[in-house]
Amino acid sequence: MLDIAPQTQTRADEAFDCLQTAIVKGDLAPGEKIGELELCERFQLTRGPLREALGRLESRGLLIRRPHAGFKVMAVSGDELLELYRIREVMEGLAAQQAAERMNDEEIDDLMRLLDRHEQMVEEAQGQAYYQHEGDYDFHYCIAMGSRNRKLSQMLLGDLYYMVRMYRYRLSTSTGRPQRALREHRNIAEAIAQRDGELARFLMQRHINAARLNIEKKIKEGSLTL
Structure with a gap:
């Protein structure tokens, strides 16, 4: 739990x-x-x-x-941030697959309730932001822990986790992005609940790839300060 x-x-x-x-x-x-x-x-x-x-x-x-x-x-360059997201895409995809195989039913129920609270937060922010506190309040943290893969979670939840959190909130403020991100999180959670590891992996990788493309777009537009 x-x-x-x-x-x-x-x-x-x-x-x-x-x-x-x-x-x-x-x-x-x-x-x-x-x-x-x-x-x-x-x-x-x-x-x-x-x-x-x-x-x-x-x-x-x-x-x-x-x-x-x-x-x-701390600050990173645009190229460094994009590399961090490429790393996340591979590692968090694996975490989602293993979470589908290893999380118990109670943990999955908790994950669904967490997303209900996230939906309420997005509504309270009038759809303008999707801010997740760290740890058990963070969807990505819960997936990493749910993978039951100690080495993988150590890599995902170490310095990489805290560096990425610096940018995740600001990237979530794009028009429509909070709602899309929440919808993508729910789709990943549903795949985990269905014990479909391959689908959970695919959806997580697509979710993070979409975030990386959003970063690339913002860098080109000059609207993301690094």
Whole structure:
């Protein structure tokens, strides 16, 4: 069963969540240079919890420490981002296939309920965005864990996962994309529920390939800042 019960947060956890969400949503843009004092004032944080949060974000590869000059938000080039999506297409396709073979019925029911909550979030955002919190609230995370493939999930949910999350939200704001992405997620989940691994793999690969083509289009248009 997917564990989605709320947990008590420390001030450092709250600071971490605040900053990570700001990075994912682009409020702290890729390549932006930031300092502790500025962050304290901007996000109403105190120094102790902030420093712990910054260390955790650095360990996830979302921030780069600059000696005697604060931090910089991690950034990738267009070519690097497209390569990340090509890697995702292969690896997450395999994860979806194995999830269809290995997830139990209760986990699949949880996955369907998760997508119901996602649909509600998209509606609340008036169809303008599809933001997924990390971990058990994230469809792609649940598929990786459901694969029961430890090595595969370690690769998908390590630095690759956190880097990709920086761009997934901004890419989801294209007109019509939140609804399409949610519909594609439901199709993948239905294939998993039917225990059709080959179909789940195909649908996941097509889903991520569509996202990669969207990235290529935005880069050519100059509408995606990397």
